[in-house]
Amino acid sequence: MAKEKKLVEDITSMDVDFAQWYTDVVKKAELIDYTSVKGCMAIKPAGYAIWENIQKELDRRFKETGVENVYLPIFIPESLLQKEKDHVEGFAPEVAWVTHGGTEELQERLCVRPTSETLFCDFYANDIHSYRDLPKVYNQWCSVVRWEKTTRPFLRSREFLWQEGHTAHATAEEAEARTVQMLNLYADFCEEVLAIPVIKGQKTDKEKFAGAESTYTIESLMHDGKALQSGTSHNFGDGFARAFNIQYTDKDNQLKYVHQTSWGMTTRMIGAIIMVHGDDSGLVLPPRIAPVQTVIIPIAQHKEGVLEKAYELRDRLAGRFQVKVDDSEKSPGWKFAEQEIKGVPTRIEIGPKDMEAGQAVIVRRDTREKIPVALDELETKLSEVLETMQKDMLERARRHRDEHTYDAVTYEEFVETINTKPGFVRAMWCGDQACEDKIKEDTTATSRCMPFEQHKLSDKCVCCGRPARKLVYWGKAY
Amino acid sequence: MAKEKKLVEDITSMDVDFAQWYTDVVKKAELIDYTSVKGCMAIKPAGYAIWENIQKELDRRFKETGVENVYLPIFIPESLLQKEKDHVEGFAPEVAWVTHGGTEELQERLCVRPTSETLFCDFYANDIHSYRDLPKVYNQWCSVVRWEKTTRPFLRSREFLWQEGHTAHATAEEAEARTVQMLNLYADFCEEVLAIPVIKGQKTDKEKFAGAESTYTIESLMHDGKALQSGTSHNFGDGFARAFNIQYTDKDNQLKYVHQTSWGMTTRMIGAIIMVHGDDSGLVLPPRIAPVQTVIIPIAQHKEGVLEKAYELRDRLAGRFQVKVDDSEKSPGWKFAEQEIKGVPTRIEIGPKDMEAGQAVIVRRDTREKIPVALDELETKLSEVLETMQKDMLERARRHRDEHTYDAVTYEEFVETINTKPGFVRAMWCGDQACEDKIKEDTTATSRCMPFEQHKLSDKCVCCGRPARKLVYWGKAY
Numbered sequence: 001m002a003k004e005k006k007l008v009e010d011i012t013s014m015d016v017d018f019a020q021w022y023t024d025v026v027k028k029a030e031l032i033d034y035t036s037v038k039g040c041m042a043i044k045p046a047g048y049a050i051w052e053n054i055q056k057e058l059d060r061r062f063k064e065t066g067v068e069n070v071y072l073p074i075f076i077p078e079s080l081l082q083k084e085k086d087h088v089e090g091f092a093p094e095v096a097w098v099t100h101g102g103t104e105e106l107q108e109r110l111c112v113r114p115t116s117e118t119l120f121c122d123f124y125a126n127d128i129h130s131y132r133d134l135p136k137v138y139n140q141w142c143s144v145v146r147w148e149k150t151t152r153p154f155l156r157s158r159e160f161l162w163q164e165g166h167t168a169h170a171t172a173e174e175a176e177a178r179t180v181q182m183l184n185l186y187a188d189f190c191e192e193v194l195a196i197p198v199i200k201g202q203k204t205d206k207e208k209f210a211g212a213e214s215t216y217t218i219e220s221l222m223h224d225g226k227a228l229q230s231g232t233s234h235n236f237g238d239g240f241a242r243a244f245n246i247q248y249t250d251k252d253n254q255l256k257y258v259h260q261t262s263w264g265m266t267t268r269m270i271g272a273i274i275m276v277h278g279d280d281s282g283l284v285l286p287p288r289i290a291p292v293q294t295v296i297i298p299i300a301q302h303k304e305g306v307l308e309k310a311y312e313l314r315d316r317l318a319g320r321f322q323v324k325v326d327d328s329e330k331s332p333g334w335k336f337a338e339q340e341i342k343g344v345p346t347r348i349e350i351g352p353k354d355m356e357a358g359q360a361v362i363v364r365r366d367t368r369e370k371i372p373v374a375l376d377e378l379e380t381k382l383s384e385v386l387e388t389m390q391k392d393m394l395e396r397a398r399r400h401r402d403e404h405t406y407d408a409v410t411y412e413e414f415v416e417t418i419n420t421k422p423g424f425v426r427a428m429w430c431g432d433q434a435c436e437d438k439i440k441e442d443t444t445a446t447s448r449c450m451p452f453e454q455h456k457l458s459d460k461c462v463c464c465g466r467p468a469r470k471l472v473y474w475g476k477a478y
Numbered sequence: 479m480a481k482e483k484k485l486v487e488d489i490t491s492m493d494v495d496f497a498q499w500y501t502d503v504v505k506k507a508e509l510i511d512y513t514s515v516k517g518c519m520a521i522k523p524a525g526y527a528i529w530e531n532i533q534k535e536l537d538r539r540f541k542e543t544g545v546e547n548v549y550l551p552i553f554i555p556e557s558l559l560q561k562e563k564d565h566v567e568g569f570a571p572e573v574a575w576v577t578h579g580g581t582e583e584l585q586e587r588l589c590v591r592p593t594s595e596t597l598f599c600d601f602y603a604n605d606i607h608s609y610r611d612l613p614k615v616y617n618q619w620c621s622v623v624r625w626e627k628t629t630r631p632f633l634r635s636r637e638f639l640w641q642e643g644h645t646a647h648a649t650a651e652e653a654e655a656r657t658v659q660m661l662n663l664y665a666d667f668c669e670e671v672l673a674i675p676v677i678k679g680q681k682t683d684k685e686k687f688a689g690a691e692s693t694y695t696i697e698s699l700m701h702d703g704k705a706l707q708s709g710t711s712h713n714f715g716d717g718f719a720r721a722f723n724i725q726y727t728d729k730d731n732q733l734k735y736v737h738q739t740s741w742g743m744t745t746r747m748i749g750a751i752i753m754v755h756g757d758d759s760g761l762v763l764p765p766r767i768a769p770v771q772t773v774i775i776p777i778a779q780h781k782e783g784v785l786e787k788a789y790e791l792r793d794r795l796a797g798r799f800q801v802k803v804d805d806s807e808k809s810p811g812w813k814f815a816e817q818e819i820k821g822v823p824t825r826i827e828i829g830p831k832d833m834e835a836g837q838a839v840i841v842r843r844d845t846r847e848k849i850p851v852a853l854d855e856l857e858t859k860l861s862e863v864l865e866t867m868q869k870d871m872l873e874r875a876r877r878h879r880d881e882h883t884y885d886a887v888t889y890e891e892f893v894e895t896i897n898t899k900p901g902f903v904r905a906m907w908c909g910d911q912a913c914e915d916k917i918k919e920d921t922t923a924t925s926r927c928m929p930f931e932q933h934k935l936s937d938k939c940v941c942c943g944r945p946a947r948k949l950v951y952w953g954k955a956y
Binding site: 033035036037040041042043044045048049051052068069070071072073074075076077080093094095096097098099100101102103110112119122123126127138142143145147158159161 | 511513514515518519520521522523526527529530546547548549550551552553554555558571572573574575576577578579580581588590597600601604605616620621623625636637639
């Protein structure tokens, strides 16, 4: 057993050092490797398979709403990036600049896209002429580069993978509806597939996207009580359209500016899965996103018929579940530990005694519950266990989130709570950025969002005491 | 009818100017747009949907052979690129260099990956320790950048999309087997899915990949008689392993170098589809790769029940085929022309007379054959028509290729043929690069490959007359 223990002992306990626990899980579950390229990670097969499942599911949901995929260039000429004032101010300080092609110096620098609003605007300016060309509801799957100073796997890296949707509409109303529609799509995806409950709301002006009229966000809470911005959807109004001159001839023969939106979700969601569901034994993957949903582990596999039975069960399950047999020479205990580190939702133990009894044992990764199952009911039971586990994981995360959401009315209360109780703090806000600045200065916390579901805790701003305008979720964030 | 004619007349005839015909088709079929980023294209929904189908089908075939997807960084530090001598010589002159991150100058330049051998080597050097870690059979889907001087949509652009597989093996034999396996996979994919027949063979030393021990290639022939390199698979032996020190401890406890391969296919295959199958009316998509396989076009759609019938047929077909109804206000003739330009394999015409007769008319894009079909046999018949069309397209392309493949024994014959008859010329070669150089100098043609299926046309090199060692396919190429 010495070796089995070793495998798990390498993971720091999350209560001892959450940041180290996270790094250990990321490495031991073989999700990434560090590379010689500072701030960039290599996503390994176990990590990339999660991203492929995220892509498949999001892409399907996008296409149901009429999204079409495209691909625009990786580079943005400096003059193009500079066309929208707020946008360039937000992004120019953190882009990578290409100055040479081959042996020649470029006449104009190109940045590696940090986000593609300017490219889509340039594209739409050519492509949109008439109301008949609208709406455009395009998306691309790609990587983007932002020159971050401090990086962490999945959460903040100089290059990350994402999708970025960019749409153009005839009216402000339609753009607003699409912005909200995509935020809701992200929220549903997080809850239904990743088992991560989210708070939907609007960013304050201070926290909104560079160039946006309004930014909507979904915010989730990690196990350590820190918030994670998990997906954003921006309404640009006609600001970019004016900067890039994207006009169409309407039915009334008038030239009008389009209204635009953009929305994105990234590989950081893999970080969210780890930090919402993981435990001291490693990763715990929600069944609906897990690349492998069950590993069959033969017990005493040298005994006659055991391996054959394991393969037989695999072949039976294969059409309906993502299933593997671990037939390696390792001990069952070692295999259990490996399956737990990698977060495989269930394992199926099958040994000589089980075979005699015509049963197998399903073990849940999250609760460790052992569920003996008659072999002829295996498909039904496994399906039930996976569904229950998916539901339980969401409920557990929601309970954790709710138990770590606090209300504060006075500033003293607010500071005390946010500094001693990891989690969200709800408090009223006057709408003045000065109060956000003061709160950040005093506590390092930021406004996460003004939730769509508003209620009143008091009439006064928690910070300055002036009349309150909005309930805000505050938190320390990744 | 004036407008319908206009739509088609905008396409230059391929016999008049093939290059212009290609550009017209690419634009009119709405596959791409040019961008403000010189040498980079925007792939529009109709183009990207073809790429998505290529990805889906290739990815499925890869995974059946044990390939796992990963993602490695977009940047390569200059020192890493320089580690393998031949490789850096081949690629350094054509890379884009990042010299600044944000406002700071980088201590070491980074190039945007032109291909990722060096990154995978760096990764494998960390990841491979024991024979138990082998083989590694990894692949990534991404974009790469090569600073080309002259560019053409899909065929040659500064950024293109591709997959790049990179594998590491314990033995030379296993690496060689994987190199050939992937070449065969590409060949089968081209023939079975894209309906493009290929010649499988080996590149000469002059034409092989920078750093490879041997490069295998599939070569296809475009409608204008020019060759297109359509997929390559490289065996690196242990050259990169020695440069990057990728060693493993074998079962016999000895430290050994791994043997590596890489293989790639790109968005240029969309160019191949256009140039192999297209005609003067536009694109012709093979049914197995077409994002839309049939468009239902209602005739006299204002007449009672016609549109309803069209929708009913769409709903019937939707589970089994990629189907759309064109219910726009345009005339049927206009819709026919649009469907032809976009290369949709079939259309289904349904009007009041058809409805009375309980039939519809399937029209094939490639032959324009009109096939009346009883409505209750529509699924079966459409399926047959699409299958027949797929088969016919491959046969037609094969016939065209064979009819444009010539043999030459004397140099006079060779030069005469290659300069006057567009196509492949087969001729014997002594193995000396000087002859390849002379042929290129005299004719602009290059050696496309030494086909796996060799036969002897004569004992002498077509160029120098010395003893011949190989039959070679020569051609002018994209």
